[in-house]
Structure formats: C-alpha cells, structure tokens
Amino acid sequence: MPKNFIKVFILSMILLGICVLASLAFGSRTIGWNELMNGLFHPDVQTHGANVVRQRIARTVFCIMCGAALGVSGALMQSVTRNPIADPSILGVNTGAALFVVCGISFFSIGTASQYIWFALAGAIITAIFVFGIGSMGSGGATPLKLVLAGAATSAALSSLVMAVMIPRSNVMDQFRFWQVGSVGSGNWDSISIFLPFLIVGMLIALLTAPALNAIALGDEVATGLGVRTGTLRLIAAFAGVVLCGAATALAGPIGFIGLLATHVIRLLIGPDLRYIIPMSALTGAIILMISDVCGRLLGSPGELEVGVVTAFIGAPILILITMKAKMRAL
Template sequence: MTVAERQRVRPVSGREGWRAAALLALAAAVVILCLVSVATGTRSVGWVDIRAGIGGATETIGQAAVAARVPRTLLAALVGAALGLSGTILQGVTRNPLADPGILGINNGAGLAVVIGLAWFGMSADSSFVWVAILGAGMTAVFVYAIGSLGRGAATPLKLALAGAATAVAFSSLTMAVVLPRSDISGGALGWQIGGVGGATFERIELVLPFLLAGCVIGMLSARKLNMLALGDEVAAGLGERVALARGMAALGAVMLCGAATAACGPIAFVGLMVPHAGRLVFGVDHRWLLPCSALAGAALLIGADVIGRLVARPSELDVGIVTAFLGAPFFIWIVRRHRVREL
C-alpha cells in the first residue's frame, strides 16, 4: 500500500473508532440514567436499598420503592429505544426530516385500534392489545402514505407530513368519540392516551418484548438498504437494490416497533423526531451507525424524561408523554425552520 493510500485509509478507520467510542459513551449514559431512575421518586433511597431493590428485595419501604421502579425504568428504556429506532427508519424510508410515528399519525392509529377493540369487541386478553396495535399502526402507515402520494410529485416530505398530521388529529378525535360514551373504559383509556410508563410490570414487558426484538432485528438488518434508498430510488435500483422490497422491509420493522411501544405505554410523541436529528449531528448519515445510536439515544431520552416528570411535579408526577411533548414541540419548530419545509 502506498503512502497516499494509507493517508486515505487512516481518516476512515479513525472516524470508525471515534463512532464506536461515542456509542460506548452513549451506552454508559443509559446505564447511569437507569441508576438515577431507580433512585429517584417521592421517597429518597440509599445505595443499600438500591442494590437490594434491584435484586428484588422488598423488606423495607425503600427497597420496595426501588423494586417498583426497576420495571418502569426497563420499560422506558425499551420503548424509548423502539421509538427512536422507528423514527430513524421512517425518516430513511420516506426521506422526510419530519417523519415520526407521532407526526405521521401511526401512534394515533395504533391507539385508535386498541380503543375500538376495547369498546366494540370486548378485547380483554393482554396479548391482543399488541397484535391490534401493530395492525392499527400498519394500516395507518399505508393510509398516510397513500394519501401523501396523491396528486403531482408523489409522496413529497410536505405532503406526507400534512397527511400524517391530519390523520393524527382525525384519529385522536375518533378515539375520544369512541371512549367518552363508555364510562366503563373511559378513565383508563384516556389516561393511556397521554402516554406513560407508570405502573409498569415485568409481565407487560414480557408481553411486548418479542415484538420489540423482532422489530429491532428487522430495522438493524435494513441499515444497508436505508443507505441505498438515501441515494434515490433510481440510483438504488441501478445499483441492484429492490426498492419496493427494501422500503417495505424497513417499514415493517418501524411499524412493529411503534405498534408494540404504543400497546405498552400509549402514544408518546416526538421521541422518533428528536433522536434521529441529534444522532446525525454526531454519527452522520450512515444508518449502520445511526440506527444503534438512535436506539440508545431514544432509551436515554425517555428515561430522562420520566425522571424529569417525577422531579418537577413532586410529590405527584407528570406522565412521560407530557414531558416529551414539552421537549419536542420547540424542536419540531426548529426542524421546520431549518429545513424550510416546502414541496420537494
């Protein structure tokens, strides 16, 4: 290898090593936030209680409090990772910087499907909630893409964002129309619509974990395909990529992730919007790095939002969906102004 070739190779390997170090730092941040989460609440706990509570001990009030926070923290990490990952995938599939499971109405579609199952079909089995939520998310994704593809210019970023926003508002109104006349389910359903990780149990985690893992695997396997799609459909097809199959495979992973996350915690918005943009500032546009970064950053964001919700409203708490809305709304405005959204 010549000197010139070595000079071209070194910056690449150095950047790869820097990205790996950044991923490790992000993973360490998630672990630290998990410890902060199990130690934070209405009752202060010491390190002894934390160690015993993580191990499942409930002999003292402090240990019982920690033991109750462990599944809550784990669920926040899993759902945050799922939403961050699905947002990155959706932005890659649609090439839309505003794509997010909440903004595109996918979370609202999953929520509406669950509410209809509860109110009209007497759905009671916990496993049914996940399947129905994924079905609702998938049907909503297809519906929004179809609406956004109407007219000239196919599915442009602006048309998809408008179609998704209109669908989200419509489905949210339909959800209220279904729930309000039903006093037997209205209390729980309305609280679930806010989005939160309170009351998490290991049983709920075990129920959604297979779907989250399957969606994560499909999403990670789509990294190379998303890189190809970023070049444009014509270029990707010219390089031998089956564009429709690649887009469908990646979208399936995103739908499974946000459907299972919605079934577990209710609709939580803006995580899938904020995380990919922050990840690109650090890791660039290569989805082989961006996807694992989004999973870790999403977990960190949702755990942190849950901790903030417990701290700012002591002795009560704010649901994590409210905190992410406060954080995400100004971020959304910044993204719109930065990209000067228009017909593309």
C-alpha cells in the same frame, strides 16, 4: 466507521448507566445509596427502600425497551420517507393505534396488555398504509411534504373519531384516558415479556435493512442501479418501524417525539450512515425517555407527571426549530 462513533457510544453508555441509577433512585420516594445497592445486589434484605428499588427495576427495563423501539422506529420512518421530520406521532401512526385501542375497549371489552398490542398494531399498520397511499397520490409520488400533510390530516381525523367513540361511554373514557397520555409507569415483567418478541423482530429487520437503506438515501435511481428493490425495501423497513412503534404504543400509550429527537441527535453527532444511526438511535431513545420519565417523577412529586407530557413539552419546540432550519435551507 464514523470518526466520532466510539466517543459517542462510550458517552451514551455512561449516560444510560446514570439514567438507570436515577430511574431506580428517584420517584415519590427518593432512595439512598445503601438502599439502592441492597435492592440490586442483596435479595435477602427486605427493607422498604430495597423493595421499592426491586419494583422500579421492571419499570426501568420497560422504559429502556420503549425508548429503543421508538428511537429506531423514527430512524426507519425518516429513512423510508426521506423526510427529516418523520416520526410515528407526526405521521399519524400513534393516533391510528389509539383509535383501534379505544374501539377494542368500547366494542370488544379488551383490557389486558396482550389484547392492547394486537389492536394497536393493526391500527398502526392500517394507518401507515393509508397515509403512504394518500401521500403517494398526484405527481411526484410520496414526497416528504405530502407525507407530513397526509399524516397531519389523518391524525386530526382519527383523533376526532377517538373522541366520537369515547365521549358517550364514560367507562371507556376512564380506562382510556390514562393510556392516552403515555406512561411507562405500568411497565412490569408481564408487559416486558409481551413486548420483547416484537422488539427483537423489529430491531433485527432494521439492522438487516440498514445497508440497503443507505443506498435509498442516494436516490431511488441510484439505489435501483445498485440492485436494491426500493419498493420491497421500503415496505419491509416500514413494517419494522410500525411494529416497533405499535408495540410500544400499545403498552405505554402514544409517546411522541422520541424517534424524532433521538435520530436527529445521533445524525448530528455521527453522520448519516444508518448502520450506526439505527443502533445508536435505540440507545439515545432509551436515554431520552428515561430522562423524561425521571423528570416527570421529580416534577410531579409526590405523584408523577406522565412521560408523554414531558416528551411533548420538550419535543414541540425542537420540532419547530428543525422545521425552521429546513425551511431556511430550502430558501
């Protein structure tokens, strides 16, 4: 166990608790402490503030689930590709999910969360396979640099296809544009029940593959010598990452940078052991997404600023710093 793990875990749980209370209390209307307690622990109290708190509980739970899924997805993708800046949004997986969703809206008239999730998963899986295939071409196989370039090129091409499908159809544009920004505001108990099986499956696979993924971090030759089937392991771990990302993207829209930020923060604090990085990335991803959601509500009051905008605003400069640091190390 990493020496800082217990301290980081306790601090993270405290932060998560604070974020949960903030998510329940702040919004278009700020809820006082008494109303907050009534909404949580006194179902017989039917004041407006208490009812608002009860409505926000589903959004908060949904936000935790999305943040956890994206955090673990980022950890898996970074491990599978051995790329420190791998992330669903950077590798084009989010855009692939978006393309299939907009095609589903345009050509199959889908409009419910249960329909979105299957189209988004199909798009995410196909895009991940395509990016990995392109990145594996040429000498050296799937290097980190080639995967990022393949992801960036694929994302740009798919974004153009999204616009080509959407622009001639004004009704599709109205339905899609709210989803495209990325928001947890639509989270309810129905979407939570749809999301939960995918979250459980993805998390279990991630935790079960973590010890073997540690071996891959030492290099494919060493991992093979230790009895790890590197190709099969990468396929299984990548599948779990894509399922987590695709399900979250289907229900909340393409929210970027959560996996990148959560995994880097945890790796900096507790080290490279994926047996601890994966569960802590889930916890950290939930915290980051909830902080972003609360900030979006406060900044956009009396409305709200979508959480996808806030995470992009925070994540883009951090990505630049990480890239610059990696470049300096390479030199």
